[in-house]
Amino acid sequence: MNTRPPHQAKKRFGQNFLHDPGVIQRIIDCINPKPDQHLVEIGPGQGAITRELLKRTNRLDAVELDRDLIHPLAVSCADLGELNIYNSDALKFDFSSLATDGRPLRLVGNLPYNISTPILFHLLQYASCIHDMHFMLQKEVVDRMAAGPGSKTYGRLSVMMQAWCDIEALFEIGPGAFKPAPKVDSAIVRLTPYREPPHPIEDPACFARLVTSAFAQRRKTLRNSLGKLMDAKQISAAGIDPTLRAERLSLGDFVRLANLACKTTP
CATH class of the missing domain: 1.10.8.100 (rRNA adenine dimethylase, C-terminal domain)
Known part of the structure; x- marks a missing residue:
């Protein structure tokens, strides 16, 4: 018998676990993962997206900071394929260390809203080995990334992300899709690093x-x-x-x- 108590979301890690099956399926459809692709999930949490990705790819790398989630995640995914979990802080993780087989990385994640911007900036340095990124973020952050000149939301994040990536806001998600429910709306965004940036940056x-x-x-x-x-x-x-x-x-x-x-x- 499993006597392990249910995991309590930790505020310090910004944990809000996705549980809505319809939203999960819509995210997977947007990602459209294939067995020959190298998928990497940031912050798999309790595995809502992880399990669906493994069903499509049979292999997945995951970076998870909360060590209390790692064993339950490994157990729940054991019969779905090969799951390699790295107990590490995504803000410090060297994502290029995963791109050793010649396949570009496809990153996926429900990023902690309290540190999502630093994670995005950290990932830009690995753009050359990333094919695309699908992230769930606070809707406000997605709006800022996609904003144009003259907008009140246009700023440093807009310019830095648009310099290196094509940005596509896909769809919005209400608080009820998560446990615990956040106090803000969320959105899924697709970021595709440019192989040749539209405006070449010398330094x-x-x-x-x-x-x-x-x-x-x-x-x-x-x-x-x-x-x-x-x-x-x-x-x-x-x-x-x-x-x-x-x-x-x-x-x-x-x-x-x-x-x-x-x-x-x-």
């Missing part, structure tokens, strides 16, 4: 610094927010008005600024 680190500086104080003009990286004359040389605020610039504008700044900034 990714310089680009990241410039975008961060530009949005650090949204009400400042570029002349002021970028003062430590380039002066008004250099901003104008990139074809951009230095009296504009960052929220008015397109991705292409940011790339032009960064490509110019990295040539003049040590």
